[in-house]
Amino acid sequence: MIKTTAKNLEEMTQIETIGYLNETVQPEAGTIPAFILADPKVYDIEHKKVFMKTWLFIGHESEIPNKNDYMLRDLAGYSIIITRDSENEIRGFYNMCTHRGMKLCRADKGNKSSFVCPYHGFNFKNNGDLIGVPLQKDIYGTDLDKSKLGLHKIRIESYKGLIFGTWNEEAESLSDFLGDFKWYLDILAGRAEMEVVGPPQRFIIHSNWKVGADNFVGDSYHTMVTHGSIAKLGMVPSATYSKKGYQIHTMNGHGLNLGTPNPDFAFPEELKSEYKSNLTDEQYDVLANLKNMIGNIFPNLSFLISHTKVKGQLISNTTVRMWRPIGPDKMEVIAWFLVEKNAAEDWKKRSRDSFILTFSPSGIFEQDDTEVFTDITAAASGPMPVMKELVYNYTMGMHREPVSDFTGPGVVYGDKFSEANQRNFYRYWLDLINA
Numbered sequence: 173m174i175k176t177t178a179k180n181l182e183e184m185t186q187i188e189t190i191g192y193l194n195e196t197v198q199p200e201a202g203t204i205p206a207f208i209l210a211d212p213k214v215y216d217i218e219h220k221k222v223f224m225k226t227w228l229f230i231g232h233e234s235e236i237p238n239k240n241d242y243m244l245r246d247l248a249g250y251s252i253i254i255t256r257d258s259e260n261e262i263r264g265f266y267n268m269c270t271h272r273g274m275k276l277c278r279a280d281k282g283n284k285s286s287f288v289c290p291y292h293g294f295n296f297k298n299n300g301d302l303i304g305v306p307l308q309k310d311i312y313g314t315d316l317d318k319s320k321l322g323l324h325k326i327r328i329e330s331y332k333g334l335i336f337g338t339w340n341e342e343a344e345s346l347s348d349f350l351g352d353f354k355w356y357l358d359i360l361a362g363r364a365e366m367e368v369v370g371p372p373q374r375f376i377i378h379s380n381w382k383v384g385a386d387n388f389v390g391d392s393y394h395t396m397v398t399h400g401s402i403a404k405l406g407m408v409p410s411a412t413y414s415k416k417g418y419q420i421h422t423m424n425g426h427g428l429n430l431g432t433p434n435p436d437f438a439f440p441e442e443l444k445s446e447y448k449s450n451l452t453d454e455q456y457d458v459l460a461n462l463k464n465m466i467g468n469i470f471p472n473l474s475f476l477i478s479h480t481k482v483k484g485q486l487i488s489n490t491t492v493r494m495w496r497p498i499g500p501d502k503m504e505v506i507a508w509f510l511v512e513k514n515a516a517e518d519w520k521k522r523s524r525d526s527f528i529l530t531f532s533p534s535g536i537f538e539q540d541d542t543e544v545f546t547d548i549t550a551a552a553s554g555p556m557p558v559m560k561e562l563v564y565n566y567t568m569g570m571h572r573e574p575v576s577d578f579t580g581p582g583v584v585y586g587d588k589f590s591e592a593n594q595r596n597f598y599r600y601w602l603d604l605i606n607a
């Protein structure tokens with residue numbers, strides 16, 4: 173229970189709501205109020221203070237491999253065009269014609285060197301320059317300065333093929349934002365040349381985005397129960413397989429759970445030298461002994477390397493997934509399947525099978541999880557006099573000290589059953605809301 177102020181949440185101004193968040197979101201005490209998963213005002217505050225301020229995932233460079241490829245993406249709820257221009261540079265633009273504001277591009281992806289507005293035909297090169305205006309001389313004379321009418325450019329940066337963008341011109345560099353967490357992202361996305369297979373899977377579920385981030389940033393505890401059936405089916409070694417390993421978090425709310433050891437090398441044997449050339453010895457050791465790796469880059473990009481038995485053989489699959497908020501109680505899940513580009517075609521196919529069996533709309537883990545995510549969100553939208561007082565318990569592992577026997581950076585705990593990562597996630601979330 174939390175202390176209540178006289179006003180109901182619906183009656184509070186945005187400033188009062190931020191004050192109430194400061195009273196009630198107490199990661200260090202292990203309490204997080206339930207209303208933050210459902211309240212429309214909290215959703216608006218988050219949009220302004222979190223999603224408009226921080227780096228957000230956009231896609232993988234391999235999705236636009238050729239010159240003049242482009243893809244349409246979303247950045248904090250706004251449509252943007254990502255192009256690989258004719259000089260091979262990846263660029264981002266707000267998807268709006270600078271003449272009258274029409275949405276310039278409406279196809280999900282394709283290949284073209286310029287974009288013609290469907291309203292009046294203004295033509296923009298894929299580097300953003302306005303290059304053509306129908307009947308320009310006749311109707312504008314010599315006064316129209318096309319150089320001032322280029323597309324609005326978006327700040328984008330990549331790390332190991334992962335493209336991020338931000339609306340915040342003042343934001344630190346992507347590299348600084350990721351900080352020590354890059355050590356783990358190297359294993360995820362930089363261990364070999366990686367490519368995305370197919371377009372990302374997209375599906376909408378009635379869940380607040382933070383439930384997904386919270387689950388992936390450090391909740392291995394649920395796997396014994398929520399995913400108990402997969403152990404019974406023999407697709408994973410045992411029901412308690414999920415505790416062993418490390419829980420790790422770094423600054424800016426990032427965190428992961430790293431499952432280890434694993435007796436079998438679940439990656440393609442023939443790529444060992446490629447892995448070794450891309451990773452440090454310590455990182456390679458982690459990869460070689462990896463059972464699974466599941467985490468979240470703040471705020472809403474989760475990732476997973478997991479191993480599943482496909483036709484009796486243990487095989488890994490790698491996915492990154494975004495919990496894209498589209499309302500307090502609704503999100504689009506966008507899931508990219510990543511695979512080693514230089515692996516054998518047969519291995520790639522089996523890795524994809526392993527992904528589809530586990531995490532995708534048809535996957536057994538995904539179906540287990542989304543059932544929970546939607547019910548948590550529905551319960552958080554309960555009657556206001558009650559919801560104003562209900563809190564979640566995030567005290568797991570508060571009695572424990574970090575360990576120092578692990579080679580990677582960050583605050584490391586000696587097994588995966590802890591909520592230190594979730595406390596770290598909500599600490600940074602609240603810091604941004606107060607910034």
Ligand SMILES: [Fe+2]
Pocket residue numbers: 387394395398399537541
């Ligand atoms: Fe799960």
